[in-house]
Amino acid sequence: MDFLLLLQKSLVALFAAVAAAIVVSKLRGKRLNLPPGPFKYPIFGSWLQVGNSLDHHDFIKYAKKFGHLFLLKMGQRHIAVISSPELAKEVLLTQGKAFGSRSRNIVFDIFTGKGQDMIFTDYGDHWRKMRRIVTVPFFTNKVVQQYHGDWEAEAAEVVEHVRSNIAAAAAEGVVLRRRLELMIYNNVYKIMFDKKFESEEDPLYVKLKSVNGERSRLGQSLEYNFGDFVPILRPFLKGYLEKCKEVTRRRLNLYKDSFVEERRKIALVEEEKDKNRVKCGIDHFLVSQQNGEINEDNVLYIVENMNVAAIETTVWALEWAIAELINNPETQKKLRAELDAVLGPNKQVTEPDTHKLPYLQAVIKETLRLRMVVPCLVPHMNLDKANLGGYEIPAESRIFVNAWWLANDPARWKKPEEFRPERFLEEESNVEANGNDIKYIPFGVGRRSCPGIIMAIPIMGITLGRLVQNFELFPPPGQSRIDTAENNGQFATRMSKQSIIVLKPRNIA
Numbered sequence: 001m002d003f004l005l006l007l008q009k010s011l012v013a014l015f016a017a018v019a020a021a022i023v024v025s026k027l028r029g030k031r032l033n034l035p036p037g038p039f040k041y042p043i044f045g046s047w048l049q050v051g052n053s054l055d056h057h058d059f060i061k062y063a064k065k066f067g068h069l070f071l072l073k074m075g076q077r078h079i080a081v082i083s084s085p086e087l088a089k090e091v092l093l094t095q096g097k098a099f100g101s102r103s104r105n106i107v108f109d110i111f112t113g114k115g116q117d118m119i120f121t122d123y124g125d126h127w128r129k130m131r132r133i134v135t136v137p138f139f140t141n142k143v144v145q146q147y148h149g150d151w152e153a154e155a156a157e158v159v160e161h162v163r164s165n166i167a168a169a170a171a172e173g174v175v176l177r178r179r180l181e182l183m184i185y186n187n188v189y190k191i192m193f194d195k196k197f198e199s200e201e202d203p204l205y206v207k208l209k210s211v212n213g214e215r216s217r218l219g220q221s222l223e224y225n226f227g228d229f230v231p232i233l234r235p236f237l238k239g240y241l242e243k244c245k246e247v248t249r250r251r252l253n254l255y256k257d258s259f260v261e262e263r264r265k266i267a268l269v270e271e272e273k274d275k276n277r278v279k280c281g282i283d284h285f286l287v288s289q290q291n292g293e294i295n296e297d298n299v300l301y302i303v304e305n306m307n308v309a310a311i312e313t314t315v316w317a318l319e320w321a322i323a324e325l326i327n328n329p330e331t332q333k334k335l336r337a338e339l340d341a342v343l344g345p346n347k348q349v350t351e352p353d354t355h356k357l358p359y360l361q362a363v364i365k366e367t368l369r370l371r372m373v374v375p376c377l378v379p380h381m382n383l384d385k386a387n388l389g390g391y392e393i394p395a396e397s398r399i400f401v402n403a404w405w406l407a408n409d410p411a412r413w414k415k416p417e418e419f420r421p422e423r424f425l426e427e428e429s430n431v432e433a434n435g436n437d438i439k440y441i442p443f444g445v446g447r448r449s450c451p452g453i454i455m456a457i458p459i460m461g462i463t464l465g466r467l468v469q470n471f472e473l474f475p476p477p478g479q480s481r482i483d484t485a486e487n488n489g490q491f492a493t494r495m496s497k498q499s500i501i502v503l504k505p506r507n508i509a
């Protein structure tokens with residue numbers, strides 16, 4: 001009965017809103033010079049044609065029809081999509097300040113406390129403060145120098161884990177992702193909390209991974225877009241949004257009780273013993289809280305960001321890289337030959353070594369090009385009305401830069417559909433992952449670029465290098481390839497299935 005009453009009220013409100021929209025549209029004065037796009041119905045805009053998916057592949061089809069800048073009116077949301085290097089440069093660099101805010105949907109409003117974090121906050125003083133506070137303990141060359149030994153140790157443990165189960169790994173194969181997740185959690189939590197989880201069965205790790213997984217599924221789902229786009233339909237999302245709030249409460253409480261407060265107690269004891277001790281990330285955040293720069297919620301939302309941006313994306317990128325090495329055995333052989341030639345048969349790759357391994361670097365770049373984990377970057381937003389490409393962009397528009405297409409456009413790349421690391425040693429040898437060429441920006445560029453590049457690339461290099469040094473990687477029995485079907489969510493693209501990998505040991509020390 002309650003559902004029928006809700007449906008009746010929603011339909012009445014819908015008809016009233018449609019009528020009002022038609023009247024308003026007729027009373028409006030001069031028509032705005034908006035970018036082209038699909039036909040827009042009152043209330044629903046283009047949502048009826050486009051649907052809930054905001055897929056980078058679909059964006060290419062619309063770009064071919066409407067141009068490198070087109071506008072989707074998705075209910076109340078204006079979504080501008082950029083598909084050319086020139087316009088991407090305008091948004092990310094030339095007008096980086098105007099387009100430097102973040103667009104949050106109704107679910108990410110819950111997950112971030114309406115922008116109390118760093119990643120999804122608007123451009124301004126709060127963002128600058130948060131970026132500064134997070135950068136020092138996480139995203140500098142000093143951090144790489146301080147922690148690369150830990151990253152190497154974690155990669156070594158992955159190798160030993162496989163060796164300890166070598167009969168299964170070499171015969172039917174293993175789901176390597178689970179062990180890679182533990183490795184990345186340990187890499188990030190070592191920096192953030194000076195914490196290490198000893199195994200996949202660690203009760204706290206199991207709890208943490210579970211609640212983070214819930215957040216990921218809820219956040220990346222496309223199921224709630226209808227309520228985000230069309231507010232009048234939002235009552236039908238009540239249960240979904242309550243679930244998001246409940247998961248957020250559990251996550252933040254877990255971060256606070258099991259990690260932040262524990263570290264606060266340890267830090268007090270260590271401070272008394274050694275005033276010049278090396279601090280972990282959370283110590284810096286707590287000092288900033290004590291100084292009144294940020295509050296407790298900000299601290300917890302920074303931890304929230306790191307659990308998603310630093311962990312999930314790196315795991316997914318490693319999965320893609322391993323799949324491509326298996327599906328391209330000649331590339332795998334060539335990488336192994338480079339490792340053997342440069343390091344010899346007995347030396348395991350370290351972070352400093354990765355700078356002497358150009359083919360390894362090319363494999364990483366090619367993975368991030370063809371299998372870009374965040375293909376349209378985290379959406380930008382203009383707080384005020386802006387002009388772009390000769391068109392007016394309404395205030396608070398969500399701006400997608402189709403970075404995947406910039407890196408896979410046949411007009412700019414030679415045979416982009418092929419996984420060919422050699423391109424970064426030949427015709428694209430001057431192109432780097434840091435955005436020095438706007439056609440290749442896997443981490444974005446400009447004010448809101450991802451600072452995690454400084455950790456992600458060395459961790460990928462160490463991990464891939466150690467795996468290829470110690471094992472030959474194959475698809476599971478009965479398969480000629482790893483299934484690389486995509487699972488596209490709100491912002492991220494990951495592999496649909498957790499792949500089974502066969503790892504056969506090499507005869508090296």
